[in-house]
């Protein structure tokens with residue numbers, strides 16, 4: 133695709149050189165760096181709110197019997213913990229990183245549609261205020277699980293329409309964000325930045341954006357139909373009226389499985405940037421990495437049935453979903469191989485981004501393996517709805533997606549603030565997180581295999597020991613995250629000056645390293661030439 | 664969703680950005696309405 137001519141991208145007379153003062157800077161923000169910052173701060177706040185809910189869950193599960201909260205409130209916590217972490221913490225964090233880094237990596241002056249960008253962000257505080265305010269309405273928050281299966285979800289109290297509206301807003305925000313990412317990458321690359329030269333983080337986001345545009349509307353459609361079933365006497369999911377509740381599950385998981393890849397592909401991109409830097413070697417098999425991400429994205433559309441094996445389905449369908457799911461192991465294997473080969477005989481150093489990237493490599497793989505176990509139909513009949521599933525998805529999401537985000541923040545933070553952060557504190561944050569994430573989630577494999585069901589506030593006494601271990605891991609993991617906030621705040625306020633390349637081993641695939649640190653408020657107003 | 668808001672001043676790039684954004688928005692709306700339509704026709708009433 134042809135690139136923008138430098139003279140076209142050079143002017144932007146309607147923009148000031150200095151940020152606006154006070155609240156207006158943020159309210160009317162169109163600068164990709166300001167919007168990126170707002171997304172990241174928002175995401176961190178949601179991470180702590182969602183985390184507080186997780187602490188309630190682990191406190192209740194510390195011992196068998198009902199200890200602290202009543203069962204309905206417990207279910208409200210599991211449901212909203214998941215919704216907030218997925219839509220409020222992980223996804224906005226990646227959009228924040230996209231806002232900050234995509235224009236910097238491809239040499240663009242900003243995102244292609246800056247005002248739409250402002251709107252995408254500002255929808256979110258409204259959506260989540262609405263969602264959180266359901267805590268105070270009669271009947272409380274939604275408690276039927278983040279998967280919203282009817283008929284259970286239709287029994288939600290007054291908060292039901294608020295929940296649906298909040299989900300619609302999150303969907304609109306994500307779709308607009310994704311459109312912005314695609315048109316930016318397709319039209320705003322600096323001359324010479326052809327697609328195969330493009331940094332892996334930007335590539336992973338290009339593919340993720342297509343996934344978002346394909347599946348967020350499907351979720352929106354599903355919840356719209358829940359809404360009409362609830363208020364307008366339709367029977368989309370009501371068997372008595374000619375509908376089919378299982379159909380909801382099909383639609384939900386047609387969204388849901390690509391959604392889990394939406395939460396991991398940008399992390400793949402980040403890891404692919406960090407490992408070469410701290411190995412002082414180019415990424416091994418860079419082009420095959422792009423094909424691997426694209427294959428994973430394609431396959432993610434045809435595997436959704438693995439969430440529904442226990443619903444009952446024709447054997448041919450079971451085999452199809454089992455085989456297609458296992459097929460994803462092939463491109464995933466390519467990626468893990470390439471990452472390992474990148475480090476092979478590299479001159480490794482272990483700064484915080486690298487530590488998180490290496491932990492990602494090991495621990496994400498554990499989650500991948502438990503995923504493969506769950507993909508085996510007869511095995512899934514045993515594991516389905518147990519803590520084994522909880523262990524699986526927390527391994528891919530916490531030391532997977534969230535460690536990926538943290539690795540990215542620790543990698544680019546000096547580029548954003550112009551300061552180095554405290555390596556000591558960041559490494560302490562890493563070691564505490566890496567140890568306690570395993571104390572928290574590894575025992576859940578044993579609990580699941582022994583038959584402990586998920587989404588319950590009470591359990592049989594034989595599960596006590598591992599639950600106590602898991603809860604202790606949970607409290608420690610949660611507390612450790614305060615360090616993350618401390619490192620970031622300290623770094624924003626000052627510290628040793630960062631150089632332009634920041635890291636000694638920076639392998640300049642992305643143009644961000646050609647800019648000074650902090651990156652100026654307006655960057656690449658004249659498009660750079662890429663050779 | 665006018666391309667007026669972009670920092671790009673080249674006419675052809677602005678047009679591509681606008682058309683790209685509108686095209687993708689149409690895809691999103693098609694998925695939304697398409698799935699609802701699918702279920703309307705699939706219900707046995």
Ligand code: HEM
Pocket residue numbers: 279392393395396438439457458460461464499500501502503504506507508512515516517521524525528529532533
């Ligand atoms: C290595 C490839 C993967 C395979 C083979 C796989 C397989 C599976 C299977 C079969 C289930 C259904 C288990 C059940 O409910 O009985 C499942 C659940 C789940 N997976 Fe994965 N998975 C993989 C990767 C991922 C990734 C990368 C993520 C997210 C980043 C993820 C997130 C989830 C979530 C959130 C659930 C549970 C959804 C729920 O029921 O609430 N998985 N996975």
Ligand SMILES: [Cu+2]
Pocket residue numbers: 388389392435436438439
């Ligand atoms: Cu899945």
